[in-house]
Amino acid sequence: MNAFSSAGAATSAANAAITAATTAIHAAQAAPARGASISAAGAGSGPRRAWTLATRLRVAVLAAVVGFVVLVMWLSHRSAMSLLDVKMITTVEQVKNAEQIARRHFDRVGAGGLTEAEARKLAAAEIGKIRYSGNEYLWINDMTPKMVMHPIKPELNDKDLSGNKDPNGLKLFVAFVDTVKAQGSGFVDYLWPKPGSSEPEPKRSYVAGFKPWGWVIGSGVYIDDVAGIARRDGLLALGLVIAVGLAALIAVEWFARGLKRRLGQMREVVEAVANGDLRAQAVDGRQDEIGDVLTQVTAMQARLSELVRAIRDATDSIQHASREVAMGSQDLSQRSEQAASSLQQTAASMQELTQQVTHSSQAAQQTNQLALGAADRARRGADAMGEVVKTMDGIAGSSRKIADIISVIDGVAFQTNILALNAAVEAARAGEQGRGFAVVASEVRALAQRSGNAAKEIRALINDSVSRVDAGSAQVGRAGETMGQILQSVQQVSGTVAEISQSSAGQTDGLAQINQAVAHLDDMTQQNAALVEQTAAAAESLQQQARVLNEQVATFRT
8 A cells, every 4th residue: 555645636636627727728729719710711711819818817827826736736745745754753763762661671670670571561561651643652562473562452462463464465563573574673554443443544654673572663653644634734725725816816807807998998099090090099097007008009199190291291292303303304315315316426427527537647648748759859959950050150151261262362353454454554565566465464354354253243142141141040049049948848848748647647546536435425325315214214113102102191090
């Protein structure tokens, strides 16, 4: 038989309390589940409805009560064990006290004038009078086993108890002897009737041997007494827990109703806000957490109302601004397209101008080559003219020399004529003898006159030639100077043409860069036109979104 049958009762009670709590929780779960199933049947599938706050509070209090009940049952069980341990400690002390009594009387044998039989009788009588913890007692049997002394059932004294069994078939006195023989002392659980009763009850006894007389001294505690005390204390604690739990449930119910009413007000306000009505107000004069929440909800309504009005104003401004941006973007897009078209025309014109400048540059280069050739030929002509001037100067010098020679010849002819005249005069004087000489002198004189005439004509011709040579030389000199000026002019023209050629080349490069820049500007203008179109589309989209936002904000009533 287990020593703690009260633990089974406590466990049963705890299981019953847990079962009741589980049933209540299932019932609380079933209510919203039924509501959710009805709602799902009427409106299709939807999320399962959660427990209400009041249900959660009730379940929490009920769970706390069940927890306290289980705790009380466990503490009752522990209390029974502790009380049994205390009882058994007391029993062990009493058995040891009885051993000391037996030893005291044993020590009196011989020295105190007592026989062993008298000493045994006195020791048994004194031990039989001991009572503790109410009606608890001690008994003595020997190792036979035979009862030496039993204060409650004296009819067992001097009887052989080796065949005595409890209702479970345990030979309890044989077990006492076996425990003493094996351990010297120990505990034995069995069934034994209480004093004044014939019904066996669970009992735990402590037995110890007294070797000098072969005794087994024992005493025990009825376990149901300990369990009764623990059960009484447990039931008292359980009743207290249940009472406190009922009071807590009542308080929770009262609190839940007030909370439900105030949360209902908050729900109405929140539902009104959710439906777009920002005019509802929650009035609650209590200065607690819910009152603070209601106050904050009211403040939230006011701020939300201000926010909605601000959003309305902002959306109106956004619509107006986006409309203007869209119109401006469209106008800018048209202007960008026109600018792109103009830039394309400009690019075409710049390409033509570049080609013309390139052609001019090539013509300037050819002109430069021609000018360089003309300058070279002018230089050679100037050199040739210098040579001609030199030649003409030589001819003029030679003509002067010839003129001088002709003058000499003219002088010779004049003197010859005078000589011929003189000869004729002399021939005339000579008469007939000088007639032949006079003819020769006449011929010489004629020759001298013709020579003089010819010399004069030659001199005139030479003078005229000299004059002409001088004039030609002067003209050739002037022509040389002119050729020099022409050479300088040709060189200047060549330099100018070279500069024009270089400038044309630079202009060609510059025009090429300008053409590239115009092409890049055309690309950028095309991109800007595309971006402007995108901006216009974005502004139109923004205007539509602002319109939608304004329509949504318009659902709020402030």
